[in-house]
Amino acid sequence: MRAKDSAELAVDWGTCKGHGLCAELLPDHITLDDWGYPIVGAGPVSAAAAKRARRAVADCPALALKLKSTAGK
Amino acid sequence: MNASVLWYTSQATGIVSLVLYTMVMMLGIAVAGQGRLPGLPRFGTVALHRSISLLSIVFLAVHIATAILDSYVNISVLATFVPFASSYEPLWVGLGAVAVDLMIALVVTSLLRDRISPRIWRAVHWLAYAFWPIVIAHTIGLGSGSGGLISGWELWLTIACVLAVFAALGWRIAVQLERSRRTPAQVLQTMRSEVRA
Amino acid sequence: MTAIDNGAREAVVPQSPPSQARENGVLPSRPLNVAEHRAYYGALPAADRLPLGELAARIGHAGVRGRGGAGFPLYRKIVSVSGAARARRLQPTIVANGCEGEPASHKDKHLLWLAPHLVLDGLVLLGRELRATRAILAIEADAPNGKGDLVRRVREAVSERDVRQDGVHIELVEVPGGFIAGESAALVSTLNGGPGLPTYTEHSVREHGVGGTPTLVQNVETVAQVALIARYGADWFRDYGTAAEPGPQLFTVYAGRRQPRVVHSAAGAPLWPLIADAEPIDAVLIGGYHGSWISAPLARKARLTEAELGVPLGAGLIAALPADRCGLTETAHIMRYLALESAGQCGPCLNGLPRIAAAMEQLADPHHAARYAGIVQNLQRWSGMVEGRGLCHHPDGSVRLVRSALTVFRTETAAHRAGVCTGGDRRPLLPAS
Numbered sequence: 194m195r196a197k198d199s200a201e202l203a204v205d206w207g208t209c210k211g212h213g214l215c216a217e218l219l220p221d222h223i224t225l226d227d228w229g230y231p232i233v234g235a236g237p238v239s240a241a242a243a244k245r246a247r248r249a250v251a252d253c254p255a256l257a258l259k260l261k262s263t264a265g266k
Numbered sequence: 267m268n269a270s271v272l273w274y275t276s277q278a279t280g281i282v283s284l285v286l287y288t289m290v291m292m293l294g295i296a297v298a299g300q301g302r303l304p305g306l307p308r309f310g311t312v313a314l315h316r317s318i319s320l321l322s323i324v325f326l327a328v329h330i331a332t333a334i335l336d337s338y339v340n341i342s343v344l345a346t347f348v349p350f351a352s353s354y355e356p357l358w359v360g361l362g363a364v365a366v367d368l369m370i371a372l373v374v375t376s377l378l379r380d381r382i383s384p385r386i387w388r389a390v391h392w393l394a395y396a397f398w399p400i401v402i403a404h405t406i407g408l409g410s411g412s413g414g415l416i417s418g419w420e421l422w423l424t425i426a427c428v429l430a431v432f433a434a435l436g437w438r439i440a441v442q443l444e445r446s447r448r449t450p451a452q453v454l455q456t457m458r459s460e461v462r463a
Numbered sequence: 464m465t466a467i468d469n470g471a472r473e474a475v476v477p478q479s480p481p482s483q484a485r486e487n488g489v490l491p492s493r494p495l496n497v498a499e500h501r502a503y504y505g506a507l508p509a510a511d512r513l514p515l516g517e518l519a520a521r522i523g524h525a526g527v528r529g530r531g532g533a534g535f536p537l538y539r540k541i542v543s544v545s546g547a548a549r550a551r552r553l554q555p556t557i558v559a560n561g562c563e564g565e566p567a568s569h570k571d572k573h574l575l576w577l578a579p580h581l582v583l584d585g586l587v588l589l590g591r592e593l594r595a596t597r598a599i600l601a602i603e604a605d606a607p608n609g610k611g612d613l614v615r616r617v618r619e620a621v622s623e624r625d626v627r628q629d630g631v632h633i634e635l636v637e638v639p640g641g642f643i644a645g646e647s648a649a650l651v652s653t654l655n656g657g658p659g660l661p662t663y664t665e666h667s668v669r670e671h672g673v674g675g676t677p678t679l680v681q682n683v684e685t686v687a688q689v690a691l692i693a694r695y696g697a698d699w700f701r702d703y704g705t706a707a708e709p710g711p712q713l714f715t716v717y718a719g720r721r722q723p724r725v726v727h728s729a730a731g732a733p734l735w736p737l738i739a740d741a742e743p744i745d746a747v748l749i750g751g752y753h754g755s756w757i758s759a760p761l762a763r764k765a766r767l768t769e770a771e772l773g774v775p776l777g778a779g780l781i782a783a784l785p786a787d788r789c790g791l792t793e794t795a796h797i798m799r800y801l802a803l804e805s806a807g808q809c810g811p812c813l814n815g816l817p818r819i820a821a822a823m824e825q826l827a828d829p830h831h832a833a834r835y836a837g838i839v840q841n842l843q844r845w846s847g848m849v850e851g852r853g854l855c856h857h858p859d860g861s862v863r864l865v866r867s868a869l870t871v872f873r874t875e876t877a878a879h880r881a882g883v884c885t886g887g888d889r890r891p892l893l894p895a896s
Contacts, residue, residue, distance in 0.1 A: 205663040206809035206854045208384070212300055214309045226848050230810040247380065252312055254297050256384035450805040450817050457821035 199237035200260045202246065209257035218249040237263055272336035277409075279329035281420060284405050286322040288427040290315060291398045295434040299441040319373065330366070358407030361400050368397040402428060477521075477696030478505050488727055489691065489711045490577050494616065497623040500580040507584050508693050510591060510629055518592045518693055525697035526709045527689070530682045534775060537689075540669065540679055545593050547670045547677035556673040557589045557598040557631075558654065561617075561683040562638055564645025565751045565778050566800070566894045570713035571683050572613055573725040575602065578687065579620035583633060585686035588693050590631030593679065597632055600683070601650055604637040642752070642804035646855055647680040649806075660806045661855040684713055704729035705768055708776070714767075717741075717782035717892065728767065730776065735763050741783035745886075746790050746871050748893075750777025752797050753860025755867035756790065774867070782893055789886030791875050793893065794868035795823035800895035801861045812858045815849035819865060829879045839876075842869070 202222060211229035222238060223231045238246045238260070250258045293315035296303065303311050333341050341359055345352035347367060350360030375382060375390045405424050409416030416424060483491075483503045491503055501507075523538035548555040559582055563571040575582065586598035602617055614637060621635045636654060643649050644659045647668055653659035654673045664671065672678020688710055692700050703711045708730030717723045719741030726737060738747060747762040749755055755774040757765075762783070765771040784790055802820035807813045822842050825831040831838065846865060849858035869876070878885050 204852075206811075206852065207661075207663050209810060210300065211810050212297075212308060214312060217307050217309050226811060226852075227844075228810055228814040230814075230852070232848075232852070251380035252309060254312060256379070256387060448807075448813065450802050450807050450813060453814060454799070454802055454817035454820055457818050458824070460821075 199263050200243065200246070201237050201263050202233045203259045203261050204231055204233060205255075205257045205259060208255045210255050212254045214252050214254065215249045215258050218245055218252065222246070223249075231258075270338070272332045273338050276329050276332040276336060279325045279332065280405070281409070281423065283322055283325045283329055284401060284424065284427060286318055286325060287398060287401055288431060290319045290322060291394065291431050292434045293318065294394060295431075295438045299438045301437070301441075316376075319376075323369075323373065326366075326369070355408060358404055361404040361407065365397055365400045365404060368393050368400070372397065398431065477699065478508075478694050480695055480699070481505050490574065490713075490727055492577075494577050495580065497580055497620070500578065504581070504691075505694050507587065507690075513588070513591075513693060515592065518588055518689070521692050521697045522689060525692050525700040527685060527692070527700070528708070530684050530712070530776075530778060537681065537685060540681075541589075541593065543669045544677045544679045548593065548595075551670075551677070553676045554597075555593050555595045555677040555679060557586055557593065557595050558647075558650065558673065558678060558680040559586050559598070559600045559683045559686040560645065560647065560650055560680055561600060561602040562640070562645035562650060563603065564640065564642045565780065566642070566896060567717070567723070567780050567782060568715045568751060568778050569723060570715050570725050570779050574684055574687055574713060575617055576613055579617050580624070581687040581690045582683045583620065583624060584690035584693075585688070586633055587628045587631050588689055589679065589681075589686065591629050595631060595679075597634065597673070597676075599634045599636050599654060599673070601636050601638050601654065603640040603645075605640060642801070643806050643855065643857060646857075648855065650680065651678060660808060663854060705731040707770065708768060712776070712779060714776075714779040714781050717780075719783065719785060723782075726781075730766075730768050732767050734765055734767050734772075734781070737781060738762065738783035741785055743786040745784045745786045745788065745875075747784065748780060748782040749774050751780045751860075752801060752893075753777065753856075753863060754780060755863060756784075756794070756871040757867075758871050759786075784892060785888075787886055787888045788892055789827065789875060789884050789889060790868060790872040791823070791827040791879065792884075792886065792889050793891065794864065794872070795820070795827040796891040796895055797893060798823045798861065798865060801857070801864075805857060806855075809853035809858075811849045811852040815845045816858060816861055819845050819849070819861065823865065823868075826876065826879065829882050829884045832880050832882045835876070835880045839869070 202219075209230060211225075213225055213229050213231070215231050216223045216225045219242060222234045222242065226232050246260055250260050293311060297311050297315055301311065302308065303314070306314070330346050333339070334343055334346065339354040341352050341354055345359055345363060347363055349363040349367070350356045351363070352359040371390050372394055375387050379387055402424065405420075406416050409420045409424065410418075479485075481503065484505075491499075495503055519538060519541050522541065527537040528534040529537060529540075544555050561571050561575050561582070563569075582600060586600060589595070590598040600617070600621070602614060604614065618635060621633060624633070626633055638644060638650065638653050639659060641659070643661070644653065646661060648661045648664070649659050651668050651672045652662055668678050668680055670677055672680070688700070691711075700711075701709045703709060711727060711729050714726045714728055714737070715723050716726050716737050718738040728737070734747070738744065744759050744762065746756045746758055749757055749772055754777045757772055757774060761772070767776065769775045784793060798816075798820040802816040805812050805816050819842060822838050822845070825838050826835070826842070842865065846862040850862050851859060875885055
């Protein structure tokens with residue numbers, strides 16, 4: 194039985210303004226491009242980082258970062 | 267308890283709340299404009315905005331509780347949340363109640379930020395621009411603590427808070443104008459002239 | 464719809480094309496009114512001749528794919544949309560996209576000018592099959608058309624028929640033009656009263672489209688193909704083209720003459736006869752502004768198939784670049800258009816495409832020879848940075864064009880590096896508005 198369903202990070206590009214908090218809070222999953230916009234690493238978020246990921250989603254000033262469940266796909 | 271201690275505590279915590287909420291406003295404006303505070307990472311501005319707003323709640327709670335408990339004036343618990351229900355200075359206390367209601371909406375939606383729809387969160391958070399002026403009005407009406415409008419050093423402090431927020435707003439508007447000027451055509455123009463340089 | 468066996472023999476025997484259509488071809492040589500249309504193509508099959516499920520079966524058997532975009536099989540889209548409609552107990556919407564945002568492409572305008580009733584027939588048929596009540600034909604509000612007022616022509620065609628046919632209500636909607644505006648999600652946004660820009664959605668248009676209903680959006684040419692298959696059958700359709708890319712197809716060809724022409728052909732036809740008039744040539748642009756350049760040697764021997772060309776046929780653009788032009792200049796010119804057409808709402812696209820365009824302009828100018836290594840490096844870097852990062856595929860398509868240019872125009876790049884341009888004529892060949 195799985196403890197947690199895996200989840201993937203996604204960016205709403207229409208709302209993202211390049212604040213860059215996500216890269217600070219999830220440095221192993223997100224880096225910033227030349228213009229301050231997030232480059233999200235492919236693949237699901239590791240279980241260890243899940244809590245930090247949820248925090249990054251909650252803290253994004255533009256509410257542009259999403260955590261989508263990949264369970265059942 | 268000595269009535270005046272309660273009253274003066276209410277006044278004092280009221281002034282502190284004003285200053286703290288002014289800081290919260292400025293920090294919120296800084297976040298929206300992507301402003302960085304020196305020495306702090308980007309999430310530092312957001313974290314500070316959140317921490318100070320939660321701290322303000324503590325001072326606000328004391329400000330309200332002491333005002334209710336104080337027997338010098340008649341302010342009921344109901345009057346805290348229902349605007350203009352107080353028998354003492356219904357207008358100015360009522361504005362305080364409006365501010366409290368708005369504050370609750372702001373804080374609750376922000377605590378549930380990742381669970382509610384972004385559009386709803388944003389719509390409610392815009393109410394901050396109504397909340398803070400109402401706080402200022404409430405302060406002006408009751409800040410002197412003894413009938414009549416605010417005066418003396420409390421007045422100057424309030425003016426300073428207003429000027430600070432206006433300055434932050436001015437910066438924010440300038441940032442927004444700059445941002446809205448950035449179109450693909452403008453970026454192309456800038457890139458071309460950089461090449462020639 | 465129950466599961467359909469694609470291999471089943473067609474339940475109802477289709478018509479043969481009437482003599483006019485058989486002699487003249489899939490499209491008439493002049494615009495037809497509704498009576499002429501019925502004479503040319505034959506009557507639209509009535510509901511009893513084409514029971515529910517039959518049309519979808521034929522479409523599946525015919526292997527119809529959407530033009531432009533990913534060339535997704537129409538049958539699967541139909542199943543997806545009707546499934547979503549059933550699940551949510553909503554009536555779906557059909558949209559025929561006649562917006563042709565590609566400035567160099569004229570095939571959709573050509574089709575709408577000559578045979579708008581084919582498209583309208585297709586809308587009715589798809590509407591019937593999917594039990595949709597709304598079927599929308601979207602065209603550009605100020606559609607330029609060399610022959611006359613296209614918008615008025617289409618309006619006349621719509622007024623010549625019952626606005627409600629077989630329970631399907633046909634609407635003509637005029638939509639502001641623009642490269643991005645013709646993309647399906649952007650078009651649906653416009654039809655919903657929005658800004659005509661791609662938006663972030665959890666669901667595809669097939670589940671949540673016009674008015675929140677499951678929506679089937681197809682290019683007008685594909686919708687016209689449906690109207691033909693309904694009459695003449697899937698086997699007739701498969702007689703054209705190849706097994707992988709069946710069906711008659713329209714192409715917009717630029718081949719040395721002053722005006723481009725729309726050619727009625729199909730996949731598998733040899734490419735060279737279409738562009739022979741333009742020889743000597745340097746390269747050919749296949750697909751559209753989100754397509755790819757192919758080299759002249761390949762263009763001379765290949766047939767019009769994705770397999771042989773190495774690139775998809777896309778929106779059907781075939782533009783031959785004469786040898787006296789500079790491929791880098793042409794690509795820079797197109798890239799500038801693409802950058803300016805960006806919606807500007809996604810950071811990577813807003814920042815990246817103009818930079819890529821400016822870099823292409825430098826590459827196209829032999830005077831910048833000294834900085835070429837840096838320019839190409841920047842191009843590679845920025846291309847990687849904009850790909851896949853945005854609300855639509857505009858950056859991806861633009862990068863595809865640029866990458867193909869860097870590959871195919873290596874000789875030109877080397878010449879420019881040496882300070883010389885091999886093309887004497889630096890005028891732009893293709894339109895950019």
